[in-house]
Amino acid sequence: MEKIKVFCPATIANVSCGFDVLGLALDSVGDEMTVRKTADKGIRISKIIGQDLPMEAEKNVAGVAGLALLAKSDYDGGFEIEIDKRIKPGSGIGSSAASSTGAVWAMNELLGNPFSKLELVQFAMEGEKLASDVAHADNVAPAIYGGFTLVRSYEPLDIIPIPTPSELYATVIHPQIEIKTSDSRKILKTTISMQQGIQQWGNLGGLVAGLFQNDYDLIGRSLHDHIVEPIRSILIPAFDDIKANALKAGALGSGISGSGPSIFALSKGEETAKQVAESMKKTYQNIAVDFDIHISKVNSQGVKKIA
Numbered sequence: 251m252e253k254i255k256v257f258c259p260a261t262i263a264n265v266s267c268g269f270d271v272l273g274l275a276l277d278s279v280g281d282e283m284t285v286r287k288t289a290d291k292g293i294r295i296s297k298i299i300g301q302d303l304p305m306e307a308e309k310n311v312a313g314v315a316g317l318a319l320l321a322k323s324d325y326d327g328g329f330e331i332e333i334d335k336r337i338k339p340g341s342g343i344g345s346s347a348a349s350s351t352g353a354v355w356a357m358n359e360l361l362g363n364p365f366s367k368l369e370l371v372q373f374a375m376e377g378e379k380l381a382s383d384v385a386h387a388d389n390v391a392p393a394i395y396g397g398f399t400l401v402r403s404y405e406p407l408d409i410i411p412i413p414t415p416s417e418l419y420a421t422v423i424h425p426q427i428e429i430k431t432s433d434s435r436k437i438l439k440t441t442i443s444m445q446q447g448i449q450q451w452g453n454l455g456g457l458v459a460g461l462f463q464n465d466y467d468l469i470g471r472s473l474h475d476h477i478v479e480p481i482r483s484i485l486i487p488a489f490d491d492i493k494a495n496a497l498k499a500g501a502l503g504s505g506i507s508g509s510g511p512s513i514f515a516l517s518k519g520e521e522t523a524k525q526v527a528e529s530m531k532k533t534y535q536n537i538a539v540d541f542d543i544h545i546s547k548v549n550s551q552g553v554k555k556i557a
Contacts (some may be wrong), residue, residue, distance in 0.1 A: 251360050253286045254527055255557035258352030259549045260337050261344035262420060262514050266475040266505035267453035271401040273344075273388040276420060278546035282334040282556065283312070285356035286465040292328045293353075300335035311377030315350035318373040319357055319365065329357055342426030343511035343544075347389030350377030355394065355553040368409055370394050382509075384435065389508065396552035398461055414548045415464045419523035421501070423530040424512040425487050426540040437510070442477055443487075449476045455531040466502055466518045473503025473516065486511045491533050499529040520545070 258488040259280040263273040264368035288294065292306040293316045299311040307313025312331055320328070331353055354373045358365050365373075391399040391409045397410035442450075453472045460468035483489040483506060492513050495502040500522040503517035513530070523545050534541045 253284065254356050254359055254555055255284045256352050256356045256359075256409050257282055257554050257556050258348035258355075258510075259344075259393055259552060260422075260544075261347055261389040261420065261508075261510040263344065263386075263410050264475070264478065264506070265398075265457065265514075266473045266479065266503065267340040267450055267457055268388070268400070269478050270386050270388050271473070272398070272454065272457070273392040273393040274398045274414070274420070275549035275552055276343070276544065277339065277398050277421070277549035279343070279422075279544045280320060281336050281345075281352060282350040283349070283356060284332040284557075285353065285360065287329045287360055288330050288362065289326045290328050291320075291326070294328065294330045295333065296330050298335060299333070301339060303335065303339070303456055305331075309380075310349070311346045311381050312349040313355035314380045315374045316353040316357055316477035318376040319354045321371075322373075323361065323364065324535065325361055328447065329353075329360070338424070338428075338432065340430050341424050342429065342506070342510045343394065343422060343424065344389035344508065344510040346378055346381035347374065347393050351390050351393040351553050353377075358382050359555065366396050368407060371405060371409060380434065382430075392552065396550045397548055401515075412458060412461050413454050415466065415469075415518075417518050418466075418469075418544050418548055419517050420544075420548065421496070421515045421517065421523045421526045421530065422507055422512050422544045422546070423492065423527070423534070424542045424544075425464035425534065427511050428489070428543070429510045437481055437535065438478060439481070447474050449474075469516065470502030473505060475505055482506055482510055487539050488537055489535055491514065492530055495529040496526045499525045502524045505544055507509040520547075
């Protein structure tokens with residue numbers, strides 16, 4: 251192949267109790283990218299539609315991730331990238347991760363797949379580092395692997411794919427404000443109490459066990475964040491009301507998507523996910539906050555070829 255077009259999924263990171271280690275990929279929202287081989291070396295971004303982002307490869311997360319792959323490749327040429335940016339930066343659903351993973355996944359396909367999924371995550375993490383000053387993998391890992399993923403370790407990098415119950419749906423509402431990941435990290439505490447740690451570890455273990463066992467009640471009981479959410483939620487309009495109303499509508503649990511401002515809820519079944527979406531809409535309509543909303547199955551494939 252000389253050219254490929256790919257779908258790059260949005261993602262929910264942290265998933266309440268898994269700060270920087272847990273994430274999932276969405277099926278109904280994402281970017282599209284077209285990548286071509288070129289005779290000229292390096293990365294050239296020739297078109298970006300949908301958002302005002304840097305065209306220079308060294309200043310764009312897709313370019314930085316792609317350059318990281320090229321540095322490890324024996325390919326003599328380069329790549330041209332077109333980005334149809336459908337995930338708004340600062341939305342909390344993995345905008346930078348979609349661009350980073352889409353670029354390296356597509357390039358790897360065009361080169362005959364010389365790199366493993368784990369290596370692609372490492373390349374994509376360089377894009378995340380440009381975006382947020384931290385090379386975190388909780389968005390790029392599910393975007394590459396699909397489904398839920400656990401980052402068991404960063405040094406060395408160890409990614410564990412986790413099975414997804416078949417009836418699990420996500421509802422995500424994005425209030426039309428921007429919260430940069432780099433800014434939202436600055437307000438976090440650098441230490442936690444032993445009690446907070448014990449609560450968080452228990453919930454993370456419970457959530458992973460619930461996913462493996464298809465135990466929706468256990469999933470719901472485990473979707474609690476005692477460390478990050480109490481701090482970051484103050485930046486999000488009507489967060490407590492959105493969360494409370496989602497639970498009343500039948501959600502298993504709810505929390506901040508990534509660094510916010512998007513709020514996610516997980517539900518058993520599409521109908522419940524739609525009821526949760528209606529409850530979220532009403533909450534923001536009552537206080538005149540503009541928003542986007544998405545209902546999605548968990549994407550089991552990750553980045554995928556569409557042309």
